[in-house]
Amino acid sequence: MQRETSNDSFLDYGSVYHQPIDREHPELIHQTMVAITRRYVSQFYCFNCDTYLQVKEGIGVLLVSHTADAAAVEEFAMNRLIHIKPNVYFAVVSTTQKLEYDLYAESSYSLHITDFPSQYEFLAVLPRIEIQKILGYYYRIRTENYCFKGEQHDFFELTYVDTGELETEVDGTLYYLKEKDLMIYGPGQFHTQYTDEEHRASYMTILFDMRNLTPVEREVWYDALINRVFHYDQKINTLLKTFVRESTTGIPYMNSLMLCLLTETIIRLLQGTYASPMTSASSTAHQSAMDELFDRIIAYIHDNIYDPLTIPEICEHFSLSRSALQLLFKNSVDQSPKKYINDKKLERSCQMLLENRYTISEISLRLGYSSIHYFSKSFNMKYHMSPSEFVKQNCQASL
Numbered sequence: 001m002q003r004e005t006s007n008d009s010f011l012d013y014g015s016v017y018h019q020p021i022d023r024e025h026p027e028l029i030h031q032t033m034v035a036i037t038r039r040y041v042s043q044f045y046c047f048n049c050d051t052y053l054q055v056k057e058g059i060g061v062l063l064v065s066h067t068a069d070a071a072a073v074e075e076f077a078m079n080r081l082i083h084i085k086p087n088v089y090f091a092v093v094s095t096t097q098k099l100e101y102d103l104y105a106e107s108s109y110s111l112h113i114t115d116f117p118s119q120y121e122f123l124a125v126l127p128r129i130e131i132q133k134i135l136g137y138y139y140r141i142r143t144e145n146y147c148f149k150g151e152q153h154d155f156f157e158l159t160y161v162d163t164g165e166l167e168t169e170v171d172g173t174l175y176y177l178k179e180k181d182l183m184i185y186g187p188g189q190f191h192t193q194y195t196d197e198e199h200r201a202s203y204m205t206i207l208f209d210m211r212n213l214t215p216v217e218r219e220v221w222y223d224a225l226i227n228r229v230f231h232y233d234q235k236i237n238t239l240l241k242t243f244v245r246e247s248t249t250g251i252p253y254m255n256s257l258m259l260c261l262l263t264e265t266i267i268r269l270l271q272g273t274y275a276s277p278m279t280s281a282s283s284t285a286h287q288s289a290m291d292e293l294f295d296r297i298i299a300y301i302h303d304n305i306y307d308p309l310t311i312p313e314i315c316e317h318f319s320l321s322r323s324a325l326q327l328l329f330k331n332s333v334d335q336s337p338k339k340y341i342n343d344k345k346l347e348r349s350c351q352m353l354l355e356n357r358y359t360i361s362e363i364s365l366r367l368g369y370s371s372i373h374y375f376s377k378s379f380n381m382k383y384h385m386s387p388s389e390f391v392k393q394n395c396q397a398s399l
Contacts, residue, residue: 002077005062010076013064014084021052021104028052028104035060035092035099040312042119044068044089049106051084053092058099063091063120070120089114093122117370118338119312121322129270131263134255135207137247142166142201150192155209157185158265159193160240164201168193170227177203180232182240184225184269204240208262230269239265293318294332297325301341305348308368309341346382349375353391360387 003009006016023030041063045051053062055078062082065073068089084090092099105111135155139162150169159168159182166177169192170185177183185191195201230236243261246254297318301309314337315325329337345367352363364375379387 002061002075005076005079005082007076009074010064013066013074013076013088013090014082016079017052017081017083020054020081021102023102025104027106029107029109030102030104032056033092033101033103035094035101037094037097037124038122039124040119040121040316041091041093042070042116044091044114044116046087046089046112046114047084047105048110049086049108051086051090052104053078053082053084054102054104055080055082056100056102058094058096060092060094060096060099060101061122063093063122065089068114068116070116070118073120075122091120095124117308117374118310121312121315123321129263129267130211131259131266132209132211134258134262135209137204137206137243137258139204139244140202142195142203144195144197144200146201147194148192150190152188152190154187155207156187157191158206158208158262159183159185159203160206161201161203164195164203165199166193166195166201166203173227175229177229180237182230182236182269183228186222186226189226204244206243206262224270225266230272233268233272235268236265239268290328290331294328297328297337301344305341305344306366306368308370311337342378343382345369346379349379349387350383350390353387354394356391363387 005014010016021028021030035058044063044065060078062076062078063073064076064084066088073089078092092101142164159166159177161177161179161181163179165179168175168177168183170183170189171191175183239261243258243265246257246261297314300314300317311322311325314320315322318325320328325337329335329340333340335343349363349367352358352366353360358366360376361372364372367375369375369378376386379385379390383390385393
């Protein structure tokens, strides 16, 4: 849940007040501000005096921090009247189409508009799974020795076995679906369905379209849905039974509720992939996709090593959340993406130092460090010596 500025946890940064400030207050000046909706924030205000924000229109989130570090930023849902203590970094993000507020400060104020070394990523609550249309839904009862020779189509197909057992072949791989098992065929997948001489099967089929998926979305979670059998899950079972029940009511908004139930089913399945192991075929396909994605991210980092690369920038470029990127690097190289980038920059700095073509200041600037001090500190932490000591040591070794 979001915390509000009226929460006790905000007292470290400021407080709320109850009587609006008079615009003609003799000791304060004011400016009307307009905040926008944005995903990445790098520019923060920092006043040396008490500051007051009075929301006039809209809803927003206040970002605050005691240091110019994106990792230390905290989010608070804005109340109408907010007091911010001196020397607190803050920024405002609108969650409505427009957020307008008055900012008050002492007339003798000093303001620093600070660009953080790395951007802060604000994760608004937006839909990521969008099912555009349910194309069809059927309940099928098949006797023993039923055989469907197969088809492929450009939409998704969900099959849920209510009773009995069903065999299905997908792109040449055979899968067995027992009672309460579920499988999803992706667009373009050739699939067959049949029962053997000992088993019948009653199962539900839902055909649906999802919005156009980006290549990264396919790699990150679309592949997690196909080429695998999902076994019994109470929440999924309840959702699908509710779907069947709602499909027969005929009451207003029935179709909208069916879309919601199917969307929640897909989301629950995706969430379950983080907690349960995949089948070997699905695991292999998913791992292959993750390896390919990681290789592309590494190539991107190397191609842009001279730029001030930030984690939010990489997330934006590859349509990944920060947590997904962190997990990908943890599983692939057992370190954070930030540390990987810094290590590669420092390795490149060693090459440049040995070339003896650039000063330390030039190397720091060319590799996108915010200051020579930060570059030297990072270098010392990795190599336990300063850049100048590194040059001196290696020059002596070459003599």
